[in-house]
Amino acid sequence: MDDKLMLMIPGPTPVPEQVLLAMAKHPIGHRSGDFSKVMAEVTENLKWLHQTTGDVMMLTVSGTGAVEAAIVNVLSPGDRVLVGANGKFGERWAEVSQAYGLAVETITAAWGQPLDPEQFRATLEADTEKTIKAVIITHSETSTGVLNDLETINRHVKAHGEALIIVDAVTSLGAINLPIDQWGLDVVASGSQKGYMIPPGLGFVSVSARAWDAYKTAKLPRFYLDLGKYRKDAAKNTTPFTPPVNLIVGLQVALRMMQAEGLESIFARHQRMMQATRSAIKALNLPLFAPDVAASPAITSVAPLAPLDSEQIRSLLRKRFDIAMAGGQDHLKGKIFRIGHLGFVCDRDILAAIAALEATLLELEYGGFIPGSGVAAAAKVLTQSR
Amino acid sequence: MDDKLMLMIPGPTPVPEQVLLAMAKHPIGHRSGDFSKVMAEVTENLKWLHQTTGDVMMLTVSGTGAVEAAIVNVLSPGDRVLVGANGKFGERWAEVSQAYGLAVETITAAWGQPLDPEQFRATLEADTEKTIKAVIITHSETSTGVLNDLETINRHVKAHGEALIIVDAVTSLGAINLPIDQWGLDVVASGSQKGYMIPPGLGFVSVSARAWDAYKTAKLPRFYLDLGKYRKDAAKNTTPFTPPVNLIVGLQVALRMMQAEGLESIFARHQRMMQATRSAIKALNLPLFAPDVAASPAITSVAPLAPLDSEQIRSLLRKRFDIAMAGGQDHLKGKIFRIGHLGFVCDRDILAAIAALEATLLELEYGGFIPGSGVAAAAKVLTQSR
Numbered sequence: 001m002d003d004k005l006m007l008m009i010p011g012p013t014p015v016p017e018q019v020l021l022a023m024a025k026h027p028i029g030h031r032s033g034d035f036s037k038v039m040a041e042v043t044e045n046l047k048w049l050h051q052t053t054g055d056v057m058m059l060t061v062s063g064t065g066a067v068e069a070a071i072v073n074v075l076s077p078g079d080r081v082l083v084g085a086n087g088k089f090g091e092r093w094a095e096v097s098q099a100y101g102l103a104v105e106t107i108t109a110a111w112g113q114p115l116d117p118e119q120f121r122a123t124l125e126a127d128t129e130k131t132i133k134a135v136i137i138t139h140s141e142t143s144t145g146v147l148n149d150l151e152t153i154n155r156h157v158k159a160h161g162e163a164l165i166i167v168d169a170v171t172s173l174g175a176i177n178l179p180i181d182q183w184g185l186d187v188v189a190s191g192s193q194k195g196y197m198i199p200p201g202l203g204f205v206s207v208s209a210r211a212w213d214a215y216k217t218a219k220l221p222r223f224y225l226d227l228g229k230y231r232k233d234a235a236k237n238t239t240p241f242t243p244p245v246n247l248i249v250g251l252q253v254a255l256r257m258m259q260a261e262g263l264e265s266i267f268a269r270h271q272r273m274m275q276a277t278r279s280a281i282k283a284l285n286l287p288l289f290a291p292d293v294a295a296s297p298a299i300t301s302v303a304p305l306a307p308l309d310s311e312q313i314r315s316l317l318r319k320r321f322d323i324a325m326a327g328g329q330d331h332l333k334g335k336i337f338r339i340g341h342l343g344f345v346c347d348r349d350i351l352a353a354i355a356a357l358e359a360t361l362l363e364l365e366y367g368g369f370i371p372g373s374g375v376a377a378a379a380k381v382l383t384q385s386r
Numbered sequence: 387m388d389d390k391l392m393l394m395i396p397g398p399t400p401v402p403e404q405v406l407l408a409m410a411k412h413p414i415g416h417r418s419g420d421f422s423k424v425m426a427e428v429t430e431n432l433k434w435l436h437q438t439t440g441d442v443m444m445l446t447v448s449g450t451g452a453v454e455a456a457i458v459n460v461l462s463p464g465d466r467v468l469v470g471a472n473g474k475f476g477e478r479w480a481e482v483s484q485a486y487g488l489a490v491e492t493i494t495a496a497w498g499q500p501l502d503p504e505q506f507r508a509t510l511e512a513d514t515e516k517t518i519k520a521v522i523i524t525h526s527e528t529s530t531g532v533l534n535d536l537e538t539i540n541r542h543v544k545a546h547g548e549a550l551i552i553v554d555a556v557t558s559l560g561a562i563n564l565p566i567d568q569w570g571l572d573v574v575a576s577g578s579q580k581g582y583m584i585p586p587g588l589g590f591v592s593v594s595a596r597a598w599d600a601y602k603t604a605k606l607p608r609f610y611l612d613l614g615k616y617r618k619d620a621a622k623n624t625t626p627f628t629p630p631v632n633l634i635v636g637l638q639v640a641l642r643m644m645q646a647e648g649l650e651s652i653f654a655r656h657q658r659m660m661q662a663t664r665s666a667i668k669a670l671n672l673p674l675f676a677p678d679v680a681a682s683p684a685i686t687s688v689a690p691l692a693p694l695d696s697e698q699i700r701s702l703l704r705k706r707f708d709i710a711m712a713g714g715q716d717h718l719k720g721k722i723f724r725i726g727h728l729g730f731v732c733d734r735d736i737l738a739a740i741a742a743l744e745a746t747l748l749e750l751e752y753g754g755f756i757p758g759s760g761v762a763a764a765a766k767v768l769t770q771s772r
Contacts, residue, residue, distance in 0.1 A: 012413040024410030027398040062627040201630030244587030
């Protein structure tokens with residue numbers, strides 16, 4: 001059915017009607033007093049969302065552009081960086097670092113498993129000459145639904161004393177508690193089409209005072225991604241390059257909605273979505289791809305066994321119930337499907353998705369579950385965790 | 387009055403209602419069959435608009451990001467580049483080139499005057515060892531309203547035989563005839579909030595076969611701006627990084643509107659807007675900042691003499707008539723104002739703008755014109771050039 005699509009992918013996520021309508025207004029000039037007022041409010045509210053008193057800058061980029069900005073602004077050619085790689089995005093940050101001539105060392109885990117903080121501790125402790133300039137960690141690995149233990153890894157980085165920590169928070173910011181100032185996270189990058197509840201097209205980067213110190217001597221080439229330019233202009237409530245004004249006006253509305261809900265409620269809601277989804281998937285006797293101890297509140301990956309087929313499940317969900325779920329990426333294509341439950345997602349969405357998944361499994365003649373058991377399990381979590 | 391703003395700045399430009407409404411639809415997944423269909427149509431129509439059978443790629447960037455992509459994909463550190471600089475944007479491309487460690491040589495003209503093609507001829511002819519790797523030209527200089535003679539400069543580049551030509555077409559593409567294949571332009575960059583009639587947030591880069599050859603050996607670091615990734619994925623009607631789906635759905639509508647109007651009509655309309663505006667400004671005895679021979683069909687800059695004050699004129703136009711015109715940039719701040727007449731602009735808009743300008747001049751007690759003469763002059767052009 002036209003226009004009846006329900007997005008349950010890890011981005012773009014559903015966008016509230018009031019945000020869509022704000023975006024549909026005629027653009028205003030980006031050098032006007034009216035736009036400066038929008039910038040002032042949005043910048044202030046972004047700091048609230050990032051739990052920081054430091055700088056948070058907006059760039060016209062996708063999430064990858066935001067993480068690249070995080071890297072190129074604080075490092076110089078040949079710098080040694082430690083990259084956590086346990087999925088498509090962790091691996092991508094190693095590739096970006098290589099493209100810029102950094103000396104890249106990866107700490108890996110299998111896709112679907114979390115990074116082991118102990119490996120970071122060992123490598124950082126062994127670096128007595130303090131040659132490691134930065135540690136790059138993907139908080140919520142979008143490709144697998146794994147949540148890495150950023151808090152513990154960051155403690156080891158802090159114990160090292162010299163290395164900066166750079167965080168890919170693309171599917172965590174606005175969905176999972178990430179107290180930037182309290183933890184002392186140096187550079188945190190994220191993207192609009194996730195927890196922010198607006199369409200893709202904006203990237204965000206927060207920068208700590210320590211990271212600004214590193215910026216002063218960082219020699220990687222940059223111009224469009226030069227965060228110093230954004231900082232300077234943000235202080236005057238403007239931008240160095242033409243910003244996507246319609247998206248920013250949409251963001252203004254979305255941030256007000258988030259403030260009305262409150263950070264704790266937002267994080268609790270995402271926890272509840274995750275628990276209800278995982279509980280339902282277990283009741284359906286489908287294998288969860290990420291372990292409970294490292295489950296992302298933003299995405300749940302499911303790895304159905306033969307004769308079930310992930311792509312067939314996704315295709316039927318799309319065709320029969322107008323629900324879009326995401327497939328696996330790279331070598332996981334056809335092996336998993338991913339349920340996005342971040343951003344503008346409510347309890348009803350999870351119930352609808354699980355009910356539709358059950359109907360799809362019935363249609364595929366999967367005999368491994370008692371019909372209704374998934375919805376019952378999800379409902380139980382939703383009821384108990386209110 | 388709320389929501390009554392009329393944009394006559396050189397970007398963002400007015401956006402048609404049908405584009406705004408398309409953008410206000412719920413986003414769809416960027417890895418879906420539905421989005422692939424949009425990509426296929428948009429990519430095809432972008433080639434039509436660019437008058438090329440070569441590649442035209444879309445990036446989530448502002449115009450500056452698009453030009454930076456044009457530069458970093460075909461050059462290596464230390465490469466000698468010749469940059470035409472006769473305004474804020476020409477100077478910016480010299481800065482970008484310097485930021486990436488290129489050997490930059492500028493050919494300059496005063497802001498408000500066109501680049502002299504003879505200087506390019508002389509420098510290129512003197513380069514018998516063919517050390518010049520690229521020539522970077524701003525076609526329509528947004529900061530001044532000057533149209534540089536790209537066709538002639540490009541002929542000299544072609545005579546050189548080795549150098550690539552990189553074009554900033556940010557306020558020319560979709561407004562001014564720019565036959566990319568016919569002229570053999572190598573890399574042409576532009577931005578969505580101009581002739582494309584959609585809000586800011588998308589950049590476009592066309593790349594010739596010769597430029598792709600240069601890409602193979604070009605060593606400047608890049609990842610997010612790596613055009614090879616976009617080319618590879620565009621062939622499969624997808625994108626390497628999450629694209630701004632709502633903007634692209636808006637672009638789909640805008641390109642259909644442009645095809646219905648036809649390229650010749652679009653270019654003739656912009657010529658008419660320029661001529662009507664310039665004729666009116668002359669009738670009002672206000673000095674035009676750019677000479678007739680180098681006037682951009684996208685922007686007209688006006689340099690009123692004391693006691694008239696550009697900022698006062700702009701402020702009254704905004705306050706009394708809800709018309710936004712642009713001010714001068716950098717050292718031209720307060721010295722000129724700029725009338726944007728590109729994109730979704732019709733004859734009525736020019737008449738309204740000139741009439742409001744006349745009323746503003748009356749309110750400022752400017753005695754240098756016969757009331758009604760500006761509108762009469764504009765109307766005469768509009769009538770004769772149909």
